[in-house]
Amino acid sequence: MDDAEILHRIQFAFTVTYHYLFPMLTMGLAPLIVYFKYIAVRKGSEKHNIAARFWAKIFGITFVFGVVTGIPLEFQFGTNWAAFSRFAGGVIGQTLAMEGTFAFFLESAFVGLFLFGEKRLGQKLHLLAAVLVCIGTWLSGYFIIATDAWMQYPVGYEIMPNGMVQLTSFWALLFNEWAIYQYLHNMGGAFVVGSFAVTALGAFYVLSRKQIEFGKLFLRTGVIAGVIGSIWMLFPSGDLQGRMVAKHQPPTLAAMEGVLKTEKGAPIVLIGQPDIENKKIDNAVSIPRVLSFITARRWDAEVKGLDSFPEDQRPDNIGLIYYSFHIMVGLGTIFIAVMALAAFALWRGWLYNARWLLWILLLSFPFPFIANTAGWIVAEVGRQPWLVYGLMRTEDGYSPMVGSGNVLFTLLGFLGMYTILSLLYIFLMLRRIEHGPAELDAELATE
Amino acid sequence: MLTTWFLIVAFMLVVYVILDGFDIGAGIAHYYVGRNEKEREAVISSIGPVWDGNEVWLLAAGGTLYFAFPVLYSASFSGFYLPLIMVLWLLIIRATGIELRHQLDNEMWVGFWDFAFSMASVLLAIFFGAALGNVIRGVPLNEEGYFFAPLWTTFSIGDNPGILDWFTVLSGVVAFVALTVHGAAYLAVKTEGEMLRRARRLVGVGWFALIVVTILSLIAVLFVRDGILENYRQNVIGWLIPVVVIASLGGIKYFNHIRNDKASFLSSCAFLASMLGGAAFAIFPDVLPAIDPRFSLNIENASAGSYGLSVGLVWWSIGIIGAIGYFVFLFKTFKGKVKVGESAH
Numbered sequence: 001m002d003d004a005e006i007l008h009r010i011q012f013a014f015t016v017t018y019h020y021l022f023p024m025l026t027m028g029l030a031p032l033i034v035y036f037k038y039i040a041v042r043k044g045s046e047k048h049n050i051a052a053r054f055w056a057k058i059f060g061i062t063f064v065f066g067v068v069t070g071i072p073l074e075f076q077f078g079t080n081w082a083a084f085s086r087f088a089g090g091v092i093g094q095t096l097a098m099e100g101t102f103a104f105f106l107e108s109a110f111v112g113l114f115l116f117g118e119k120r121l122g123q124k125l126h127l128l129a130a131v132l133v134c135i136g137t138w139l140s141g142y143f144i145i146a147t148d149a150w151m152q153y154p155v156g157y158e159i160m161p162n163g164m165v166q167l168t169s170f171w172a173l174l175f176n177e178w179a180i181y182q183y184l185h186n187m188g189g190a191f192v193v194g195s196f197a198v199t200a201l202g203a204f205y206v207l208s209r210k211q212i213e214f215g216k217l218f219l220r221t222g223v224i225a226g227v228i229g230s231i232w233m234l235f236p237s238g239d240l241q242g243r244m245v246a247k248h249q250p251p252t253l254a255a256m257e258g259v260l261k262t263e264k265g266a267p268i269v270l271i272g273q274p275d276i277e278n279k280k281i282d283n284a285v286s287i288p289r290v291l292s293f294i295t296a297r298r299w300d301a302e303v304k305g306l307d308s309f310p311e312d313q314r315p316d317n318i319g320l321i322y323y324s325f326h327i328m329v330g331l332g333t334i335f336i337a338v339m340a341l342a343a344f345a346l347w348r349g350w351l352y353n354a355r356w357l358l359w360i361l362l363l364s365f366p367f368p369f370i371a372n373t374a375g376w377i378v379a380e381v382g383r384q385p386w387l388v389y390g391l392m393r394t395e396d397g398y399s400p401m402v403g404s405g406n407v408l409f410t411l412l413g414f415l416g417m418y419t420i421l422s423l424l425y426i427f428l429m430l431r432r433i434e435h436g437p438a439e440l441d442a443e444l445a446t447e
Numbered sequence: 448m449l450t451t452w453f454l455i456v457a458f459m460l461v462v463y464v465i466l467d468g469f470d471i472g473a474g475i476a477h478y479y480v481g482r483n484e485k486e487r488e489a490v491i492s493s494i495g496p497v498w499d500g501n502e503v504w505l506l507a508a509g510g511t512l513y514f515a516f517p518v519l520y521s522a523s524f525s526g527f528y529l530p531l532i533m534v535l536w537l538l539i540i541r542a543t544g545i546e547l548r549h550q551l552d553n554e555m556w557v558g559f560w561d562f563a564f565s566m567a568s569v570l571l572a573i574f575f576g577a578a579l580g581n582v583i584r585g586v587p588l589n590e591e592g593y594f595f596a597p598l599w600t601t602f603s604i605g606d607n608p609g610i611l612d613w614f615t616v617l618s619g620v621v622a623f624v625a626l627t628v629h630g631a632a633y634l635a636v637k638t639e640g641e642m643l644r645r646a647r648r649l650v651g652v653g654w655f656a657l658i659v660v661t662i663l664s665l666i667a668v669l670f671v672r673d674g675i676l677e678n679y680r681q682n683v684i685g686w687l688i689p690v691v692v693i694a695s696l697g698g699i700k701y702f703n704h705i706r707n708d709k710a711s712f713l714s715s716c717a718f719l720a721s722m723l724g725g726a727a728f729a730i731f732p733d734v735l736p737a738i739d740p741r742f743s744l745n746i747e748n749a750s751a752g753s754y755g756l757s758v759g760l761v762w763w764s765i766g767i768i769g770a771i772g773y774f775v776f777l778f779k780t781f782k783g784k785v786k787v788g789e790s791a792h
Contacts, residue, residue: 064546067499068539072532074506077513078524079531082593085524089517090751094759097514100507101766108503109773112496113780120780164517166752399525401595410532417536424543428550 003404005395008080011411013380015072017373018418022066024372027141027187028194029059030134032225037130041123051217052130053118054437055198060115061428065421067108072414080407084387084397090166091157092147094173099143107136141190142183149179151388152379153248165391181244182379185237189375192229192335193368198222199342200365201433203358211436216352219361223351227343230335238332239294245382246295249389251309252382255318256325257291259305266291266303270330274322279307315384324377331371338364448756449746452515453734455763457727459508464575464723465629465716466501470494472630474541474568475623477561480634480645484554485788487561491545492785493637498545500777502538507770514759518592518749519734526586526594527578530610534574541567569623576622580615583726584608584671588737592744604671606738614671621660625722628653628699629715635708639784643708650703650711658696661722668729672736675729685728691721 033055040049074096077085113121114129121129150157156172157165167173202218205211246253253259258269260279268291272284292301306314315321342361345351351358383389387397473480473494481487513520524531544564548557587594587607599609602616611619631649638646668675679685698714730736735744750756 061546064499064542067502068542071502071506071538072535074509074513075524075531075535078520079528080525082521082525084521085513086518086521086592089513089520090755093510093514093517093520093751094755097507097510097759098762098766100503100510101763101770104503104506105500105766105770105773108500109770109777112500112777116496117780160752164752167755167758170755170758399521399528399593400591401593402525402528403595406528410529413532413536417539421539421543424547428547431550 004402004407005398007404007407007411008398008402009394011407011414012073012076012080014411015069015076015414015418017376019066019069019073020373020376021369022062022069023137023141024190024193024369025197026059026062026066027137027190028192029055029062029197030130030137030194031191032194032198032221033059034127034130034134035221037127041127047213047217050437051214054214054432056115056130057432058197058429060111061425061432063111065425069418069421080399080402081387081397082399082402084392087164087392087397088151088388090160090164091154091173092150094167094170095143095147095150099140099147103136103140103143107133107140110136138187141187142179145183145186146174146176146179148379149176149182152182152383153178153244154388154391159391178244178248181237181240185233185241186372186375188229188232188237189368189372192226192233193372195222195225195229196335196361196365196368199226200362203362204433205436206352207355207358207362211438214437219351219358220346223339223342223346223361226335227339230332230339233332234336238329242294249382250304251306251314252321252378253295254304254306254309255315255321255382256378257303258322258326259291259303260307262302262305262308264292264302265289265300268294269326271326274319276306276318279305312385315382317381317384321378321382324374324381328371328374328378331367331374335364335368335371448753448760449750450732451760452750452756453727453731453746456508456512456515457724459504459511461720461723463501463504463508465719466504467498468626468629468719469633469712470498470501470630471541471568471571472626472628472632473634474565474630475572475627476631476634476646476649477565477568479649480631480638480642482641482645484557486642487557488549489638489642489785489787490634491548491564493634495545496781497777499542500774502542511763515751515756516734516744516746516749517751519744522588522592522594522744522749523582523586523735526588526596527581527610528595529598530574530578534571537567537571537574540564541571572623572626573619576619577611577615579622579723579726580618581610582735583618583668583675583730584612584614585736585738585743588735588739588742588744590742592742594737608738614667617660617664617667621657621664624653624656624660625715625719628657629712629719632699632703632708632712632715635703636712637785638787640787642787647703647706647708650699654696654700654703657699661692661696678729678731688721688725688728691717692725695721 033052036048036052036055039045040052110129110132114126114133117129118126150173153176155176156167156169158168160166198218199222202215202222205215206219245256258272258274258281259266260274260276265288267286267288269281269284269286272281272286275282289299291303293299295301295303306318338360342351342357345354345357385393387394473490477487477490481490540563544560544567548560548564584604586596597609599611600607602609602612604612604614628650631646631653635643635646635650695714695717699711699718702711702714732745733743734746734749737743
């Protein structure tokens with residue numbers, strides 16, 4: 001790997017990872033805001049209306065950060081990955097342009113109306129604006145997933161004499177099976193982020209004995225959403241996505257699960273450190289035969305290990321894939337346990353008084369961000385050494401004329417700029433949370 | 448089909464310049480029209496609900512360009528690597544300025560973001576103008592269809608030009624002046640009282656500067672590119688474009704004088720559209736002219752496959768009708784003057 005390639009990869013990985021922290025929250029919050037607003041309109045509940053306005057403020061700030069960190073990604077396909085864009089533009093240009101045409105216009109127009117237009121629109125239209133913002137953000141997610149899915153599992157294309165790909169089936173591209181399963185899994189992940197955020201803030205208000213009424217409302221809503229979302233991530237969506245990987249990218253599956261050599265009746269490794277050179281897992285805690293059953297539904301089925309693939313077909317960072325996958329699954333399991341316990345407590349009526357449990361709910365909010373990020377690392381690092389699986393290698397995709405010195409310059413610039421953005425975001429969030437929903441409403445009333 | 452997509456991409460870029468142009472222009476005019484914190488807040492409020500949607504046209508235009516002409520997209524974006532990344536940084540700074548300014552009631556905080564917003568707006572206008580200048584002048588594409596332009600070389604036009612040379616700097620100045628007038632005309636529609644008077648005065652003064660730099664740049668173009676008038680010679684109908692340029696310039700001044708701010712703003716929209724349309728008409732069927740004409744990218748050698756383009760025509764038509772609908776609704780909802788001291792937030 002030469003200097004320029006690694007720098008192009010680091011810059012894209014950094015900017016895309018950073019960017020996605022914001023959309024996972026906005027996509028997760030959007031349906032919950034719609035819920036608050038819907039109850040407000042349907043039952044005339046002022047409390048739900050204030051809750052919707054409060055979360056809309058959080059949504060609005062997060063949305064702006066998502067937009068400004070998202071524009072660099074669309075640019076970088078061309079600035080940093082020109083050879084890839086030229087090769088693949090005839091196909092993935094479709095989904096990227098559709099995102100702009102169908103999703104961005106919808107969400108950006110209605111986010112303005114939703115955030116600033118409540119008085120001018122009236123309650124019913126304001127609810128409609130919330131619904132359309134939600135649809136816009138979720139559509140946007142679909143087009144991006146469809147783009148990524150084509151890179152993971154290319155369909156509906158042919159290679160032209162000049163070496164570029166061109167589209168042969170629009171519907172195959174749009175309803176790529178990989179896209180559908182990845183979307184179900186990914187959007188569930190965003191929903192978990194949103195529900196944990198609402199839950200954590202509810203726990204904070206109840207624990208700090210401030211705005212307790214809103215704290216309880218957030219807890220109720222967040223816990224119910226969280227328990228549904230967390231279970232959905234494991235089954236069916238996680239299971240389905242895993243089988244996609246097994247079917248189309250067997251070397252990636254082997255790296256994820258830490259199957260370093262082929263065996264029958266393969267165990268599933270829960271914890272352990274892969275020793276890639278000696279093809280074993282150190283300090284392994286594993287359950288015999290389970291991996292064979294999960295992948296093939298037979299206890300003694302053979303699972304292909306990394307040693308059964310030629311060196312140049314194997315991912316180039318097995319450790320990172322292995323750990324990211326185990327972090328994602330481990331956290332996902334903990335989410336189910338925590339949310340199930342909280343839901344039980346809610347049902348039995350002791351949640352609001354169980355300070356130890358509220359503390360756990362409060363402190364757990366960063367972990368869904370980590371789990372989602374880890375999942376994306378599995379997907380994108382797992383695709384290596386391919387940029388488009390089986391068609392174009394990553395080393396052939398970056399811009400041939402952009403030298404490493406220039407990329408390092410812009411990478412450092414992004415690092416600095418995003419550090420400042422992070423500080424601003426944290427500062428603004430803490431202020432919003434400090435003021436809380438009730439004061440926000442007083443503030444709005446005086447304007 | 449290829450001509451249709453050329454027109455579609457050009458249309459999207461023109462809409463972007465007109466829409467984001469007025470909020471960038473408002474940023475340029477920020478300190479002139481808004482003399483104190485409250486007035487500057489009114490400037491921000493006038494673009495608050497719409498700037499983000501305006502900027503989305505850049506993304507949508509970029510996406511459409513990528514989709515229809517992937518070779519053009521990869522050549523131009525990697526060739527203009529440094530200025531484009533800087534544009535990204537400016538867009539980030541500008542957006543944070545608009546959105547964070549009102550978050551804290553503190554003089555230093557507000558003052559800092561006012562400055563960031565206005566400065567980034569000024570630089571963006573110049574960068575975009577310079578970018579257009581580069582496309583008109585041509586870039587040093589090689590036979591593989593790539594180039595990499597340094598930010599500047601000798602500031603002269605030769606075989607190895609930089610992004611900035613005397614011509615592209617002049618284009619940057621034209622864009623700066625044009626967007627100043629455009630933004631001031633928008634603020635005249637949206638404000639009242641003392642701010643309205645200042646906005647009108649800025650349109651009036653800016654107009655004279657605009658006449659001067661427009662004429663200069665049109666003369667300069669004739670020296671920079673041979674055969675720039677070729678399309679105009681072959682298609683007489685093209686001469687309608689300069690007629691619209693002149694008429695719209697007249698319109699800006701006339702309607703500003705009789706205090707019909709809306710018509711003045713619309714004239715400014717027509718001016719931007721006709722200037723950009725004139726440039727597109729001149730370079731067609733090229734999409735990115737090269738210094739060595741053999742390597743120029745045109746609608747044939749830069750486009751995607753024909754099946755994809757025909758499918759795209761179907762969904763693009765559906766999507767754009769929706770988009771226009773949303774924007775009409777958005778602007779209707781927020782029509783009318785913003786009041787000083789009354790926050791949109």
